[in-house]
Amino acid sequence: MxxxxxxxxxxxxxxxxxxxxxxxxxxxxxxxxxxxxxxxxxxxxxxxxxxxxxxxxxxxxxxxxxxxxxxxxxxxxxxxxxxxxxRHSPQYVGHLLLLHDAEWNNWGQLEETVRTGNRSVDRHVFETDPELGGNVLAVLNRIGQQSGPDFAKRLKLVGRERLLDLGGGVGTNAIAFCQVYPELRATVFDLPATLKLTEKTVKEAGLESRISLQSGDFNRDQLGGPYDVVLMSDILHYQTFQMNQDLVAKAVVSLAPGGRLIIKDRFLDEAGTGPAWTTAFTIHILINTQHGGCYKTSEAMQWLAHAGCVSTEELEKTAVVQGVKP
Ligand SMILES: C[S@@+](CC[C@H](N)C(=O)[O-])C[C@H]1O[C@@H](n2cnc3c(N)ncnc32)[C@H](O)[C@@H]1O
The missing domain is CATH 1.10.10.10 (Winged helix-like DNA-binding domain superfamily/Winged helix DNA-binding domain)
Incomplete structure (x- = not known):
């Protein structure tokens, strides 16, 4: 204790x-x-x-x-x-703090939200302020550049050739994955406003010939395919359980037989009381998104099973789960 x-x-x-x-x-x-x-x-x-x-x-x-x-x-x-x-420092992280400041008034609504169960915002930052959203992604990209290659290696994707990075942001994971696996080609699927920045980061990484950009709304539009791997990294906590179940099913349709669907997110443990950071992040999502939430690992497993995946497993505790299309 x-x-x-x-x-x-x-x-x-x-x-x-x-x-x-x-x-x-x-x-x-x-x-x-x-x-x-x-x-x-x-x-x-x-x-x-x-x-x-x-x-x-x-x-x-x-x-x-x-x-x-x-x-x-x-x-x-x-x-x-x-x-x-x-601001002009290449290692400026102020955009992340500006995001926290922009969300300050939403935190003032927490009491009301807890009393009534009603959310106080109707859209998340990537929709309301794409410029700030993009700048935040650029900061996260810089931070993610350090952990991306290790994450790619841990997934052991040798032999896989086509990756879909769904809601791939500025391409942090797609770039790291292509750098680690020379035979891999990736598609980054995201909203048009975000992809303007993605174009820049992919070009800076010199990977334009291996990373293509697909603009759209993943809840409404076709995802293309078939892919050997679909990655969903930090996108599902903006959505409802049902939206996630539907999106996971759609992603599995875009996979080739034997393809891997990998979900990386901030999952809660079964009791909902850990990891500690995620329990606070859950409140952050509650008051800053229209209908997002943090889900339990077991719920992500449910989406994968519902989509017909086999060999579902938790690759990294409360962080990464995977299912395989039969
Ligand atoms: C927190 S970022 C995660 C970015 C990236 N996957 C990563 O792990 O660094 C969430 C991303 O989802 C994208 N997104 C949100 N809603 C979307 C939608 N309906 N269709 C496509 N992309 C969406 C946002 O533009 C943003 O790039």
Whole structure:
């Protein structure tokens, strides 16, 4: 049994001030305004068109949070802020934080949602703000580039030639898979707005001849095929159980006999109480999507079995499941 929380830890859980200070600083673009220089308050306030006395309170808090340093009356970015929070840095991750900030008001609806069971949003970010959605995918792509090749190797896809990456985003997995398996060709299927970015990342990876892009709505449009492998990575938590059951069945139709359907997502354990991160992610999905949810591994297995798959198995605990088309 894990130990109980202390009172101090309970207070810490309920304390979000620093979160909103950081998100606001990213929204104002404080870190880019400071850039590589040491700048005084009036200079930064002028660049941000902000009220200097108020801004100074925010900057001082950011100093205490170790994101800035202060010498005399001048502020500098910490090396981490310079690397990850200044817009022109190739390792900028601010878009992800901007997404959290954009969802801030939705979190305010949590009490009402729990009381009534009614959701407060009617569409998810990829539909409401494709530009922000695309920028977030680009950040996730950069992070995913590190784990993608290992994931590809663990799946042991040698001998498979045609991959469909359904809701493949900017092509993070398709690119990693093609890099690991030289005989593989991939189709990235996604919404038209997302594919504009995918075109860029595929070109940067020099894989235009092996990765094709198919634009459409996977719930409405044909998926093409036949494929040897269909990958559904982080797409099912935006949808209802029934939509997922239908989409999995459709994906299986697009597979050749013996083809593998691989689902990578954030699954919950049977009790619904773990993994811990996923239980919080479930709430995030509850208040930021129209009808999404996190599902149990056993429910994903049910979709695969319902679609007629055999040899269904959990390849990675609460993360990856697979079914094979007979
Ligand atoms: C969280 S991203 C996952 C991207 C990628 N599979 C990965 O693992 O990095 C979800 C993706 O699903 C796409 N998507 C959402 N609804 C879709 C739909 N109805 N048809 C096609 N793509 C959709 C989004 O555009 C986005 O690229």
């Amino acid at each position: 894990s130990r109980e929380l202390s009172l101090a830890e309970i207070f810490q859980l309920g304390y979000y001030w620093e979160t909103k200070i950081l998100l606001t600083a990213v929204k104002l673009d404080v870190f880019s305004a400071i850039g590589e220089q040491s700048r005084d308050l009036d200079d930064i306030a002028g660049r941000l068109r902000a009220n200097a006395p108020t801004l100074s309170l925010l900057l001082n808090a950011l100093v205490a949070m170790k994101l800035l340093t202060k010498e005399g009356e001048s502020y500098r970015n910490s090396s981490t802020a310079l690397k990850h929070l200044v």
